[in-house]
Amino acid sequence: MCGIIGFIDRTKSRMDGSSIKAALSLMNERGSGDGAGYAAYGIYPEYADYYALHVFFDNLGESKKKVDELLEQWGKIVHQEEIPTTPQPGIKKVHIPWRYFFKPSEDLMAGKMASENDVVTYIVMEVNSNVKGATIFSSGKNMGVFKASGWPEDVANFYRIQDYKGYIWLGHNRYPTNSPGWWGGAHPFNLLNWSVVHNGEITSYGTNQRYVEGYGYKCSLFTDTEVVAYLFDLLGRQHGLSYEMIVKALAPPFWDDIDRMPAKEAELNKAVRLTYGSALMNGPFAIVVGTEDGIVGFTDRIKLRPLVVGENGNRLYISSEEAAIRVLDPEVKNVYTPRAGEPIIGRFIE
Amino acid sequence: MTLGSVPPKFKVSIDRDQCMDCGRCIENCSYGVYRREGDKILIESRKCTGCLRCVAMCPRDAITLTEKPIDYRSHPLWTREVREDIIKQARSGKIILSGMGNARDLPVIYDRLLLDACQVTNPSIDPLREPMELRTYIGKKPSKLNFRKTESGDVELETKLAPNLKLNTPIMIGHMSFGAISLNAQLSMAKAVTELGTYMGTGEGGLHRDLYPYQDHMIVQVASGRFGVNIDYLERGAAIEIKIGQGAKPGIGGHLPGEKVNEEVSRTRMIPVGSDAISPAPHHDIYSIEDLVQLIRSLKEATEWKKPVFVKIAAVHNVAPIAAGIARSSADAVVIDGFRGGTGAAPKVFRDNVGIPIEVAIASVDQKLREQGVRNEISIIASGGIRSSADLAKSIALGADAVNIGTAALVALGCRVCGNCYRNLCPWGIATQRPELVSRLDPERGAVQVSNLIRGWTMELSELMGAAGINSIESLRGNRDRLRGYMLDEGMLKILDVLPAGA
Numbered sequence: 001m002c003g004i005i006g007f008i009d010r011t012k013s014r015m016d017g018s019s020i021k022a023a024l025s026l027m028n029e030r031g032s033g034d035g036a037g038y039a040a041y042g043i044y045p046e047y048a049d050y051y052a053l054h055v056f057f058d059n060l061g062e063s064k065k066k067v068d069e070l071l072e073q074w075g076k077i078v079h080q081e082e083i084p085t086t087p088q089p090g091i092k093k094v095h096i097p098w099r100y101f102f103k104p105s106e107d108l109m110a111g112k113m114a115s116e117n118d119v120v121t122y123i124v125m126e127v128n129s130n131v132k133g134a135t136i137f138s139s140g141k142n143m144g145v146f147k148a149s150g151w152p153e154d155v156a157n158f159y160r161i162q163d164y165k166g167y168i169w170l171g172h173n174r175y176p177t178n179s180p181g182w183w184g185g186a187h188p189f190n191l192l193n194w195s196v197v198h199n200g201e202i203t204s205y206g207t208n209q210r211y212v213e214g215y216g217y218k219c220s221l222f223t224d225t226e227v228v229a230y231l232f233d234l235l236g237r238q239h240g241l242s243y244e245m246i247v248k249a250l251a252p253p254f255w256d257d258i259d260r261m262p263a264k265e266a267e268l269n270k271a272v273r274l275t276y277g278s279a280l281m282n283g284p285f286a287i288v289v290g291t292e293d294g295i296v297g298f299t300d301r302i303k304l305r306p307l308v309v310g311e312n313g314n315r316l317y318i319s320s321e322e323a324a325i326r327v328l329d330p331e332v333k334n335v336y337t338p339r340a341g342e343p344i345i346g347r348f349i350e
Numbered sequence: 351m352t353l354g355s356v357p358p359k360f361k362v363s364i365d366r367d368q369c370m371d372c373g374r375c376i377e378n379c380s381y382g383v384y385r386r387e388g389d390k391i392l393i394e395s396r397k398c399t400g401c402l403r404c405v406a407m408c409p410r411d412a413i414t415l416t417e418k419p420i421d422y423r424s425h426p427l428w429t430r431e432v433r434e435d436i437i438k439q440a441r442s443g444k445i446i447l448s449g450m451g452n453a454r455d456l457p458v459i460y461d462r463l464l465l466d467a468c469q470v471t472n473p474s475i476d477p478l479r480e481p482m483e484l485r486t487y488i489g490k491k492p493s494k495l496n497f498r499k500t501e502s503g504d505v506e507l508e509t510k511l512a513p514n515l516k517l518n519t520p521i522m523i524g525h526m527s528f529g530a531i532s533l534n535a536q537l538s539m540a541k542a543v544t545e546l547g548t549y550m551g552t553g554e555g556g557l558h559r560d561l562y563p564y565q566d567h568m569i570v571q572v573a574s575g576r577f578g579v580n581i582d583y584l585e586r587g588a589a590i591e592i593k594i595g596q597g598a599k600p601g602i603g604g605h606l607p608g609e610k611v612n613e614e615v616s617r618t619r620m621i622p623v624g625s626d627a628i629s630p631a632p633h634h635d636i637y638s639i640e641d642l643v644q645l646i647r648s649l650k651e652a653t654e655w656k657k658p659v660f661v662k663i664a665a666v667h668n669v670a671p672i673a674a675g676i677a678r679s680s681a682d683a684v685v686i687d688g689f690r691g692g693t694g695a696a697p698k699v700f701r702d703n704v705g706i707p708i709e710v711a712i713a714s715v716d717q718k719l720r721e722q723g724v725r726n727e728i729s730i731i732a733s734g735g736i737r738s739s740a741d742l743a744k745s746i747a748l749g750a751d752a753v754n755i756g757t758a759a760l761v762a763l764g765c766r767v768c769g770n771c772y773r774n775l776c777p778w779g780i781a782t783q784r785p786e787l788v789s790r791l792d793p794e795r796g797a798v799q800v801s802n803l804i805r806g807w808t809m810e811l812s813e814l815m816g817a818a819g820i821n822s823i824e825s826l827r828g829n830r831d832r833l834r835g836y837m838l839d840e841g842m843l844k845i846l847d848v849l850p851a852g853a
Contacts, residue, residue, distance in 0.1 A: 177470070177471040178471060200472070201471055201472040201819075203468070203472055203818055203819035203820050203825065203832075204820060204824075204825030204826075204829060205829075205831050206747075206828065206829035206830050206831025206832055207824070207825050207826070207827055207828050207829040207831075209831070210716075210720060210749075210828045210829075210830070211726075211828075213720070214720040214721070214723055214725060214726075215723070238494075239494040239495070240496075241495070241497075242497075242505070244505075245495075245497065245505070254481050254483060255483055255485050256481065264506075267507060267511075268505075268506075268507045270511070271492075271495055271507050271509060271511055272495065273824070274487050274491050274511065274514065275491050275492050275493075275494065275495050275509075275726070276495075277491075277824035277827070278725075278726060278824065278827065278828065280822055280824045280825055281825070282819065282820045282821060282822060282825035283472050283819045283820070284472050284473060284819070301821065301822075302475070302480060302481070302821065304472075304473055
């Protein structure tokens, strides 16, 4: 089950979070009240050059001290605060959501950590696997993830989602079956500017996990979806593949189809499968990924999970259900279901 | 003081009421268990190896072969085998020879690993109705791809792929040389792999001309003896394997007894008729990883960089760093052979005591290569005691790209694992060069049997993958998440990086 939704306004015109809350709540039958979350891009224009680190703290004592120390060691915190929340009867507050606006120090960038993104990735992995009582669940610029255990409307009200304005929104209504229903396990999963919402189950998780861990990522959130964020970061940021090519690696055409392609195209597809075989994702999935310049939606190779696309002018919507899209935009046009493995990409207009 | 004779291992008997005195047992037993005296067939049980040819060929099911009950005082430590070996050595002062793989009753890790299956939340896939991809490419892969945009805006691949072998199923047949086994046995397997779109090894015996039609599916071998190796041989193979070690006898070389070296073997191996073919333990031009690199590159240079070069090592305690060294040495695949690997002839003490299980070797090699960031660039081929499609699936889940089978393919040809391969008397026409025995194996029928086996395993692998909700072999490779350990200790689970059952 699980309900996913994502949309982009290609002109970067921002929309508040109330309508995505309504759209996601429409799919409550796809959830179980064990997790919901939102990702919004464009919400921190005043800190656009800083990494917005959203952290779940179990307490503001030892665990926060350790995170503060680590951040101060690697750069500068320009602002920090508790993420504003409103208590909800349906949500038991088990963590304190906190946010930092952080800039890595250029002086420390060398070798394997040659860029700001490398430093932030390192900090996320370090905190999530080694600092007890702290989980960094969002680490991009001018964006943020908000998630908890609860129903979509409760989570939205808890974080006051309607107060944020973004030009990309993702939402997820969770029905966990394979992993614990805890705050960190709710979607979206994020690393840097990559955020992932997912409906399904990745049966190749063990392979994908071992693959990304060979590149220094550490899967510590007990959920298969986490690895998708790292795969996008590895293939997209580190290897420089286009979104089309990433989807080709994660949900490639079948060999029979490749064999029928013209020679050059077949060669390219073969090279992708040979090189990125360990990144290939199996099992049922429908995924929407938020990126720094758009959204990418795709399903598994035999389309075991639903995905619907709708467009209206500069807006592109992707969701598990057409009805959810119609809540966001009753005037939506060109509604269709993409083919298995076909990438749906929405980019900003330059 | 005399040692006396040791009691026979088997007791052969004929039900005289059933027997029709056709004499097939006499004809079929190359070990001379049966002989005719007057109007009676006499039995000499002492000569029996348990190959079961007589039982299989008796038209009346008149022959019974049993392992003899206690002829020694039973003792848990001083077993019959221990005492017999001592007696043999007290008599001869020599190394005890043996054939086939490790025969000790050690726990099999494969049997303590359990595979996963989908239930409600993710659907299992029916391989009969949905695509199931077992195609595997063995060889070097780039760590990443580079693309360029053409003027017209098209994306073009900039990275050039190294030559890879395309396998339709991740099952290959390992190296068993002409000499160790018969030409008919090799022909059977060569026809099978060609039909199925996979590969077999020639062993270090050269390539018999009758196998030339199948050369595109044969991997040629360069072992320390360099038997049969010349440029023609290298150019004929689909790939080249440098054999450093073998699971049945790590640290020692090969030995083909002179009695197996007839005219044909002599010509193919390029050695004199009747001479023992000894491959020494070390390659006399490899004393370091640098030397290995040189040999790999020389072989590639000689074949114009068109063929992948594999390096085969035995699974030993330090196998992971050795494999990592090989991964960085320009090799395209590392073949790891576990301590259950078979052989035509090995000192028994090696076969039964040296090396480590293939399961842990795959896991630790895969782990080390990942830690060093080179796992993706080299293929891992596992061998040594792969008995079923389940062993195959578990090997891949532990991190192998493909497996080599050996004994299993011979069993498909009729082998009863009697372990007397070094005697040139194999009554099944497999491990022998005697024309009258070799002719018992029909290569056409043998090919059908071997291809049936591989086809059956391939279908079972598809079903196992489908049950796990996986439709591409890439997603099973290294997928330790789909394995659980049962009755394995914590240390072993850690090495295998597998959770215990129930977790």
